[in-house]
Each structure stands twice: as C-alpha cells, then as structure tokens.
Amino acid sequence: MKRAKIVATGKWLPERVLTNIDLEGIIETSDEWITTRTGIKERRIAPADMAASDMAYLAVKDIVKNEPIDLIIVSTSTPDTIFPSTACRLSEKLGLSNCACFDLSAACTGFSYALECGRRFIETGGSKCGLIIASEATSKFINWKDRSTCVLFGDGAGAVLLKPVEKGGIIGSYFNTNGKLGEILKIPAGGSKMPASAETVEKNLHTIQMDGPEVFKYAVLAMSEAIERILSANSLSSADISLFIPHQANLRIINLLSKRLKIPEEKMFVNLDRYGNMMSASQPIALDEAIKSKRIKEGDLILMVAVGGGFTYSSTLIEL
Numbered sequence: 653m654k655r656a657k658i659v660a661t662g663k664w665l666p667e668r669v670l671t672n673i674d675l676e677g678i679i680e681t682s683d684e685w686i687t688t689r690t691g692i693k694e695r696r697i698a699p700a701d702m703a704a705s706d707m708a709y710l711a712v713k714d715i716v717k718n719e720p721i722d723l724i725i726v727s728t729s730t731p732d733t734i735f736p737s738t739a740c741r742l743s744e745k746l747g748l749s750n751c752a753c754f755d756l757s758a759a760c761t762g763f764s765y766a767l768e769c770g771r772r773f774i775e776t777g778g779s780k781c782g783l784i785i786a787s788e789a790t791s792k793f794i795n796w797k798d799r800s801t802c803v804l805f806g807d808g809a810g811a812v813l814l815k816p817v818e819k820g821g822i823i824g825s826y827f828n829t830n831g832k833l834g835e836i837l838k839i840p841a842g843g844s845k846m847p848a849s850a851e852t853v854e855k856n857l858h859t860i861q862m863d864g865p866e867v868f869k870y871a872v873l874a875m876s877e878a879i880e881r882i883l884s885a886n887s888l889s890s891a892d893i894s895l896f897i898p899h900q901a902n903l904r905i906i907n908l909l910s911k912r913l914k915i916p917e918e919k920m921f922v923n924l925d926r927y928g929n930m931m932s933a934s935q936p937i938a939l940d941e942a943i944k945s946k947r948i949k950e951g952d953l954i955l956m957v958a959v960g961g962g963f964t965y966s967s968t969l970i971e972l
C-alpha cells in the first residue's frame with residue numbers, strides 16, 4: 653500500500669490586523685489582560701464580503717497549478733453555506749472537474765480529520781492528488797460585544813497537497829471524543845435544533861459561546877492524552893519528535909502541555925501571538941510557517957495535536 657505525503661503547503665491570511673490595543677477601543681478589555689491570559693497580541697480579520705471558499709482559494713492557488721487534483725476536503729466550522737459545501741464552491745473557483753469534494757466539520761480538530769480522510773483516499777488508491785484545506789472565517793460567527801470570546805479568534809486558511817509515495821508521509825493518527833462536553837463550546841443556533849429566527853439573531857445565538865475555564869481544563873487533559881497515545885502506539889518518545897504543532901488557542905495551555913509531558917517549550921510551535929485561534933485553520937497555517945521558516949525539514953518527525961468543540965481531540969504523526 654502507498655503512503656500519503658504532504659508535497660506542498662499553502663496559507664492565506666487577511667491583510668487587516670486587529671490588535672489588542674484596537675480591541676481596547678471596542679470592548680472593556682486591555683492588552684495586558686489578553687496578553688497574560690492568552691498570549692495573543694493580534695489577529696487577522698477577513699473583509700465582510702469574503703467567505704471561507706474565497707479564503708481557501710487564496711490559500712491554494714499557488715500550490716494547485718498544473719496539479720491533477722481529484723479530491724478536495726475542506727475542514728470548516730464557518731462554511732460559505734450549509735450546502736453546497738465550501739469544497740464544491742472551491743472546485744468551481746479552481747475550474748476543476750473529475751474531483752470528489754466535501755466539507756468536514758469537527759471544530760478545531762477538523763484539519764486532522766480531513767488529513768486522515770485524505771490519507772485513506774490516497775493509501776487505497778481513491779485519489780492520486782488530494783487537496784486538504786482548513787478555512788475558517790471565525791469573525792463572522794463572533795459576538796463582538798462578548799469580551800470573553802471576541803478577543804480569542806481570528807480568520808485564516810491553510811492547505812496541504814497530498815500525493816502517494818512509497819514510504820514516509822503521514823504515519824498515523826489518534827482520535828477521541830467526549831460528547832458529554834458538547835455544551836461548553838458551541839454555536840447554538842442556525843442548525844436544525846434551533847433554526848434561524850429573528851429571536852436567535854437578536855440574542856446572538858449564531859455566535860460562538862464558550863465556557864472558557866472548562867474548555868481550558870479539558871484542553872490540557874485531552875491534548876496530553878492524544879500526544880501520549882500516539883507516541884506509545886508508535887514506540888516513540890517526545891525526544892524523537894522534531895516539532896510539536898499544538899492547536900493555537902492559548903499560550904498557557906501550550907506551556908502547561910510542555911510542563912506535563914516534559915517537552916521543551918522550544919519544541920512547541922507557536923504563532924497564536926500573531927493570529928489568535930483560527931479554529932481548524934490553525935494547524936495547516938502553523939505547518940506551512942514551520943516548513944517555510946525552515947524550522948522543520950524533509951525527513952523530520954512532527955506531531956500535530958488539537959482539541960475543539962464536540963469535545964473532539966486528535967493527534968497526527970507525520971514524517972515530512
């Protein structure tokens with residue numbers, strides 16, 4: 653059986669930068685509070701007329717040229733529309749035909765699920781060239797009056813191109829879920845449980861609602877479990893890993909993870925200071941930056957770990 657290798661990466665971030673100082677003028681907060689509680693200094697905000705598929709297009713346009721793309725999977729919790737999928741919209745923008753397209757929803761862990769699906773398409777011969785994307789227009793689902801959430805999130809899109817190889821590539825993944833914790837991080841309205849109405853809009857129920865301290869607690873435990881499980885399943889220790897790419901929600905979570913698992917902080921990739929939490933787009937954007945800044949190179953082992961609404965959590969082991 654072939655292996656699936658990441659042969660190219662891409663990303664796109666909106667030009668508009670919203671700093672903590674800017675937020676001080678919008679809500680009752682301070683640069684000092686946001687920096688010390690989260691590590692975030694600024695985030696990017698997409699233009700009002702830009703949808704997730706537009707951002708995805710800009711992230712992939714340079715890596716798809718002349719490639720025979722036969723699969724598009726878009727991870728997003730902020731899709732253009734409930735249907736058609738963001739992946740279908742993207743295929744139209746790219747002028748593709750003969751291509752399987754679907755969206756995948758697993759909140760902040762969505763990219764790892766999308767990558768795993770892409771890997772299985774490639775390994776079983778169902779795809780020869782797959783485009784795996786995470787695109788999140790989080791700013792469209794934020795209550796800009798809720799200081800406990802609006803300071804945390806940002807917009808962005810990241811992507812990888814997968815092709816079959818003989819060895820290396822994506823080695824394995826670990827996934828787990830705790831559905832009992834579904835209520836601590838959610839967008840309550842706009843689905844079949846609570847369809848859109850004047851009342852849901854008035855009450856801001858189409859925006860992200862989070863019990864921050866509860867999510868914080870489980871995020872540390874869940875990501876610790878995901879790292880430990882994948883290392884032990886592959887008979888590896890953290891010393892074998894060149895770089896860890898944790899979900900970019902809060903620097904305190906990442907530092908606690910380092911401490912608990914005795915992983916040196918410099919082995920943890922961090923870019924949340926510049927972008928905030930971009931939900932599932934955080935992982936491919938971090939991967940692209942780590943590769944392009946030469947922090948990691950061909951042959952290195954990297955471990956991506958994520959946690960998000962659901963409660964979902966995952967880890968992915970990759971030989972670059």
Ligand code: UT7
Nearest residue numbers: 681682685689760799800803864865867868871901902960
């Ligand atoms: O992507 C999915 C994963 N998401 C996460 O992993 C997020 C996990 N949670 C967190 O990162 C943290 O819980 C937060 C950053 C969201 C909040 O930090 P915290 O240290 O847990 O603060 P808290 O929610 O316990 O709030 C402490 C205080 C409260 O005031 P009182 O009640 O003590 O007077 C809040 O009202 O901080 C207040 N507060 C703020 N103050 C200034 C909350 N947000 C702000 C703000 N600026 N933006």
